[in-house]
Amino acid sequence: MMKMLLRGAAFAALLAGAGDLKAQTLKMWGPEQITEPLIAELWKGIKADFEAANPGVKVEFIPPTGTISNGAVQAALQSDAGPDVVLTNSGIGRVTVVKNAKLVAPLTAQYENRGWKAKIYPWLYTELNGQFGGEIYEVPDGLDALGVWYHKDMFAQKGWAIPKTWQDFVTLMKKIDAAGVQPLAIGPRTTGSAGHLFGNLLQSASGTGAVGKAVGGKLSWTDPTMVTGAVRLRELVDTGLIKKEMAGLDLEGASRLWFTKRAAMFVAGPWFTANARKAGYDLANAGYAPMPSDLAGESKPTGGVGWSWLLPANSKQPELALKWIDFMLSDAVMKKRAQHAASTMIYPRELPGIEPPTPVLKDIFAAAAQGVGYNPSVYLPGSVLDTYFQVIQGLISAQITGEQGMAEIQAKMAAAQ
Amino acid sequence: MNMAKTESMVGAGRGNAARPLAGRSREDILVGADGAGSALFLMAPALAVYAVFTLFPIAVTFWLSFTDSNGFNTDAGFVGLENYRKAAADPILWQSLWQTLLWLVYHVVLAGGLGLGLALAIARLRRSQVFFRTAFFLPHLVSLAVVGVIWANIYDPFFGLLNTSLAAIGLGGWTQGWLSDPSLVLFSVNVASSWQGFGLYMLLFIAGLQDIDPSLYDAAEVDGASAFQKLVYVTLPGLREVMTFVMSLAMINGLKGFATVFVMTNGGPFYQSELITTYIYRLAFQSQDHGLAAVLCILLSVLAITITVVFNKWRARLRR
Numbered sequence: 001m002m003k004m005l006l007r008g009a010a011f012a013a014l015l016a017g018a019g020d021l022k023a024q025t026l027k028m029w030g031p032e033q034i035t036e037p038l039i040a041e042l043w044k045g046i047k048a049d050f051e052a053a054n055p056g057v058k059v060e061f062i063p064p065t066g067t068i069s070n071g072a073v074q075a076a077l078q079s080d081a082g083p084d085v086v087l088t089n090s091g092i093g094r095v096t097v098v099k100n101a102k103l104v105a106p107l108t109a110q111y112e113n114r115g116w117k118a119k120i121y122p123w124l125y126t127e128l129n130g131q132f133g134g135e136i137y138e139v140p141d142g143l144d145a146l147g148v149w150y151h152k153d154m155f156a157q158k159g160w161a162i163p164k165t166w167q168d169f170v171t172l173m174k175k176i177d178a179a180g181v182q183p184l185a186i187g188p189r190t191t192g193s194a195g196h197l198f199g200n201l202l203q204s205a206s207g208t209g210a211v212g213k214a215v216g217g218k219l220s221w222t223d224p225t226m227v228t229g230a231v232r233l234r235e236l237v238d239t240g241l242i243k244k245e246m247a248g249l250d251l252e253g254a255s256r257l258w259f260t261k262r263a264a265m266f267v268a269g270p271w272f273t274a275n276a277r278k279a280g281y282d283l284a285n286a287g288y289a290p291m292p293s294d295l296a297g298e299s300k301p302t303g304g305v306g307w308s309w310l311l312p313a314n315s316k317q318p319e320l321a322l323k324w325i326d327f328m329l330s331d332a333v334m335k336k337r338a339q340h341a342a343s344t345m346i347y348p349r350e351l352p353g354i355e356p357p358t359p360v361l362k363d364i365f366a367a368a369a370q371g372v373g374y375n376p377s378v379y380l381p382g383s384v385l386d387t388y389f390q391v392i393q394g395l396i397s398a399q400i401t402g403e404q405g406m407a408e409i410q411a412k413m414a415a416a417q
Numbered sequence: 418m419n420m421a422k423t424e425s426m427v428g429a430g431r432g433n434a435a436r437p438l439a440g441r442s443r444e445d446i447l448v449g450a451d452g453a454g455s456a457l458f459l460m461a462p463a464l465a466v467y468a469v470f471t472l473f474p475i476a477v478t479f480w481l482s483f484t485d486s487n488g489f490n491t492d493a494g495f496v497g498l499e500n501y502r503k504a505a506a507d508p509i510l511w512q513s514l515w516q517t518l519l520w521l522v523y524h525v526v527l528a529g530g531l532g533l534g535l536a537l538a539i540a541r542l543r544r545s546q547v548f549f550r551t552a553f554f555l556p557h558l559v560s561l562a563v564v565g566v567i568w569a570n571i572y573d574p575f576f577g578l579l580n581t582s583l584a585a586i587g588l589g590g591w592t593q594g595w596l597s598d599p600s601l602v603l604f605s606v607n608v609a610s611s612w613q614g615f616g617l618y619m620l621l622f623i624a625g626l627q628d629i630d631p632s633l634y635d636a637a638e639v640d641g642a643s644a645f646q647k648l649v650y651v652t653l654p655g656l657r658e659v660m661t662f663v664m665s666l667a668m669i670n671g672l673k674g675f676a677t678v679f680v681m682t683n684g685g686p687f688y689q690s691e692l693i694t695t696y697i698y699r700l701a702f703q704s705q706d707h708g709l710a711a712v713l714c715i716l717l718s719v720l721a722i723t724i725t726v727v728f729n730k731w732r733a734r735l736r737r
Contacts, residue, residue: 069703070683070703071698071699071701071702071703074702074703074705075702097703097704097705100487100705101487101705102487182575188685188686189596189681189682189683189685191683243574243594244594244597244598245574245575245594245597246574246597247594247596247597247685247686248572248573248574248594248595248596248597248598248602248682248686249573249574249575249597250569253569253573253575253576256575256576257575257576262575382703382704382705383704383706385703386699386703386704389685390684390685390686390687390688391687393685393686393687394686394687396597396686397594397597397598397599397686397687397689399599399686399687399689400687
């Protein structure tokens, strides 16, 4: 009997030993659009490089079922069987949600210890450092720059051009409408898409300074400076330049309108190149310009941190996750990504000598080089975001006025503060 | 109870294997001290599962409703009735409650009505009934999330099957923003949900129709009853039991409505299709306000219990 027990114990010890030798698996939430062959090819390459550099380590991608905005990331993290490292849409508004829920670990010390501070733009580090009293919970992977996409051939053929002022922009929209084309497509059922257009309108009407103060709670959303953007959106709906029916569209439906040229313009960021490629749209035909503004120097893209790495508080492989982030911030990986045809974003630090792989990305980078305004979807507190998106839907479906919408947002802001 | 008789029954039935029970009555075995122990022992697995997966979550939900839990903080503070006060003052909650009741009515009428109508239409078919039964039941096998995606595309205002078909047959004036019009959106989403659900109700109605004594139709025929009179005086009364069952099932399913709304509109535009269930999800997993979400869970449970009790009382009165 004793012999049997000893044999059993020895076998168990052997199994435990074998377990130690077993490959460590790093489960990564992301990347988005991994089902697109070009993106899959890029990420499979990155995964292979990491695994080669870290023998015994296996990286497993968890295709995202959503973002922080729709609760998918939170649900995955709360399951306690979720990812070890997360790549998702970020920005202070979204990160606040998971930070307050203690779902993510602080990474402040790693910025110094692992040299991450030197691997992102200094202004970006300053911004991150100022968000949670000096504590940082994200590592930026890419920046967004949202502006107006248009069809070069359609505009050339009709003699249209993106103008400089808001009034001229409305005139252009009227001309497009008269030509039997939807002037502007929007899919507010996808919350992000709703925010892209509205953020652009706020930027155009109020300017970076005012929007920055409003998202930070230092300026009331009911202030006349801020209300103008919402009033303009409602006016575009009331005049039929944005169809009420758009309120029933999601990003995919609205993109379809644009890709099939039934809509002339669309507000999106560099990531839209992936959607375009997937839809078979000729990217050489895509033009990009910031939303026109009557305010001097305020016609610029909106954006901010678009995607970030987060370390779940319940990560089973925290060390490996940090190693992965190191790897992603390395020159080799960042340059590889920036030059790859699947590249869809602005990187968090300057990459000298790197040419964007598509012409429209060059336009976006050039526009962003002049500075980027605030996209409130990224900066608003989590508890306000939902109201913000619902208000945009309310404006597009003509249920509320601009003033009412901004009052709703302000009420939530006051409660959040 | 005749103990000798019981003993002989137990003994005779089980032979030697029943020896340990010999001399003990059925009551002794089932409710006596030993019997209770055995009964508890046998029920323990089921009780444990029930306690872990039903009673414990109910208790936790109840506790959460008095805390400021964000779902992850183990140090959630006790806030008394604050969440209940917040809930009472929340206009979206009341709007979603009203819309949930509307949703329930739509579901009972659309899914239940369609199920009944199709059951009546195909019940008398001999050869093709199996085909139609299968065809109509198929949507029930599709997940609600997939149904949501399919119908969102059908409702697409610019490319959707519905609007393009209407335009193609010269009814362009009837095209609508099915998911954007505040007065239509809840109904439109409910159509999708009911389309998925009617197949089950149809099968139940067919089973009910098969239970009606055919001689009643013969008698009605002899009396010169029209098809409509047979429906009103024979078929519908014969389906009363099934109907009440289908209604209660449809009401429960209606209250659970979530997936189609979540996929098709996420409660919008501007909360016009928000249900209590989608609002609970929004609060718990988007705003991380688990305390308030727990209050809504309790409210939903109270609503479900109230509707069930009232409906059962009404059903009992009908039977009398």
